[in-house]
């Protein structure tokens with residue numbers, strides 16, 4: 001039997017030691033009605049060789065992004081991952097350990113997570129970070145619940161330009177709470193309408209949620225946000241792409257109280273959107289309301305520096321129904337991967353990735369602007385993705401797909417009023433040739449002619 | 455020598471050149487200086503030094519691949535290497551969640567087939583794969599309970615959990631807007647009288663794990679189910695302890711309506727220092743339509759995403775959950791098959807009972823009955839002799855054994871909860887048993903040695919009180935770069 005190391009004779013010996021004849025004797029408490037008889041509809045086990053064949057065949061039925069010229073982003077970004085990253089995080093001491101409850105034999109994980117927390121604080125400018133949450137959507141939900149605990153008010157104002165997947169997760173998490181959500185429309189530029197936001201604010205407002213760069217790729221007017229929203233009792237939450245923080249000022253300088261989002265862009269890979277983790281960082285005065293694991297620095301019995309999980313009185317295993325959150329297992333290894341990513345790239349490397357992605361996105365946008373029939377009504381203040389409009393967007397996307405181009409994400413799916421909108425993303429992996437190919441092909445699809453770019 | 459943080463290894467200059475930069479825009483021309491970062495205080499270190507840094511950290515960690523790790527309630531079984539390889543295949547790792555369905559047929563088929571296998575194992579009608587941890591599975595499940603009652607027009611306000619329940623159960627009830635009612639156990643099991651007394655019409659559900667956290671099978675499960683259902687409640691299964699029942703009994707037959715399974719426990723996916731795992735949720739027929747969306751369906755030979763159900767509670771997480779964890783768990787089930795799963799379950803129970811039998815003369819089992827996949831000891835006697843469960847746990851580290859779960863479940867004094875799993879051999883169990891016996895002797899002969907343990911670990915006993923009193927949670931020192939350095 002695979003993965004059972006004891007030999008039949010050892011098993012017999014152990015059964016004898018336990019005073020039973022067969023393993024079935026351990027199950028004497030199970031009522032007959034609940035037992036599986038001979039009717040278990042699961043195939044017989046297979047060899048590793050057969051398993052590999054079967055899963056290879058399944059995986060071959062997917063078409064990986066590399067088979068296309070892809071401009072898909074919308075919350076999951078295809079960045080280059082250094083080979084050393086995969087090597088480091090597949091070390092068994094990282095991949096096969098669990099939550100570092102026992103500090104003395106988990107210093108490696110603890111220090112790595114402490115460094116992760118430090119990285120998140122540096123990127124966001126916040127004082128404290130937890131050890132990760134499950135994904136960006138649930139991180140936002142936790143941030144909103146955290147605000148409600150802090151000021152005990154019951155409305156949440158979010159921007160229409162928040163990632164629709166996050167809105168959905170937020171809505172789900174708020175089901176059991178007496179919290180109302182108001183969504184404030186964006187302006188014609190694809191930016192949050194700050195005056196409407198201000199109007200929506202009242203004495204019941206618990207928190208304001210902005211995303212920047214927002215779902216449409218547009219960088220919000222953060223300076224204005226700082227000027228307009230002075231009421232300190234209302235918490236300001238910013239959802240962000242952490243990679244963008246290599247270029248933009250840390251959110252702390254714009255007066256945000258909580259910064260959260262998905263860490264996937266930092267070395268996470270695609271994996272059907274699974275290689276993600278939630279990050280959440282806050283001002284230190286909110287520390288006691290931060291959900292999830294936190295690692296702290298301390299001393300051991302010899303007076304040497306050591307690390308351990310700390311402030312556990314916030315957590316479910318101690319506080320039970322009064323816990324800040326129910327979170328237990330998180331996405332540690334993915335968070336660790338982001339720390340390794342930041343360590344490998346370093347200051348210069350990370351800026352290069354961010355700026356190259358941005359350059360490519362601007363280059364693409366400019367190229368599209370020269371095509372008749374393409375409307376770029378949203379603000380040009382973008383980071384790595386942007387929305388363009390065309391008539392019959394789904395058909396246009398289809399035509400491009402036939403040419404091997406995944407032009408982006410059709411936002412009409414979530415936003416009726418933007419039914420001609422496509423969200424296209426560039427990372428540093430895009431070459432000029434690939435971008436030109438997209439621009440030329442789009443011109444061809446629309447006009448049956450080549451638009452020669454450079 | 456003090457271990458250095460990565461930030462202390464900063465060289466201040468370096469060319470990583472992982473990518474080919476193409477920098478033809480000037481951000482300040484687009485955004486203006488006020489928006490832009492002047493200084494990014496990340497360290498610059500060469501690749502060889504980064505690799506060495508993390509290799510040195512890794513070696514300070516115990517893990518399943520390097521140590522016996524009998525952490526109760528966590529099912530730290532061996533993580534098959536083939537599954538890592540398979541989940542890394544280009545066709546699984548290089549796919550984007552927003553690709554067209556026809557580009558993702560393999561992934562959809564995998565989830566569809568996986569769902570079928572899980573339904574066969576548990577008796578559920580369908581599964582949703584988004585929930586990414588046990589706790590998120592619980593949140594999903596109890597929100598389904600909530601939606602169910604709301605649609606049926608009965609507002610209920612309470613959720614019952616036994617006093618042996620895991621902390622995530624009551625914490626989940628609160629997150630879903632319910633008041634938690636705790637019922638006391640009797641002989642380590644649900645007290646039927648108490649349950650009958652507490653289960654009034656305001657109770658939405660009972661959350662139960664079976665076998666429970668004491669490692670005992672709730673033998674009155676059918677009676678429990680009857681009480682819950684007669685009173686209009688639902689029965690929720692915390693599947694963290696499903697390992698001993700795989701291929702042997704079905705939660706649906708026990709009367710559970712909604713369940714979560716921890717793929718990172720029962721189905722062998724690695725724990726990654728705390729995650730990612732998966733806490734996928736299954737439901738029986740009448741509750742199926744409350745599951746998160748999208749659901750994966752099949753029409754002719756094509757798989758597609760179904761966003762149809764209006765009763766769905768929504769989505770607890772973005773995209774499809776931790777897809778690579780699903781691939782690994784699916785592969786695990788295929789590889790073991792019907793017989794293998796059952797054998798794994800049985801051997802997990804055998805290993806736990808073997809430890810119990812061999813140690814019961816020394817450590818008091820919380821309950822004398824036969825256990826399932828884990829055994830809980832109380833170290834109260836040892837504590838009287840001068841060494842607590844904590845001291846015993848720390849001393850085990852000197853034997854290069856990861857300590858069992860401590861002080862849980864809460865109803866056992868000085869608890870040590872041992873879950874060996876089926877993937878450990880007898881030699882290792884015997885080594886653990888000898889170590890525990892030796893430690894027991896030391897509680898008499900040399901308790902000081904235990905109290906000051908560990909002696910051979912990377913660090914001495916860590917001062918957790920100090921960490922909480924004076925929180926230092928991030929490195930802030932000397933990381934700021936001088937402005938003169940070019941970025």
Ligand SMILES: Cc1ncc(COP(=O)(O)O)c(C=O)c1O
Pocket residue numbers: 327328329527528587588589590620622623663667692694695716731733
């Ligand atoms: C009995 C029980 N329930 C729930 C959980 C929570 O699972 P997770 O850590 O995946 O959220 C655990 C594990 O820690 C557990 O042992």
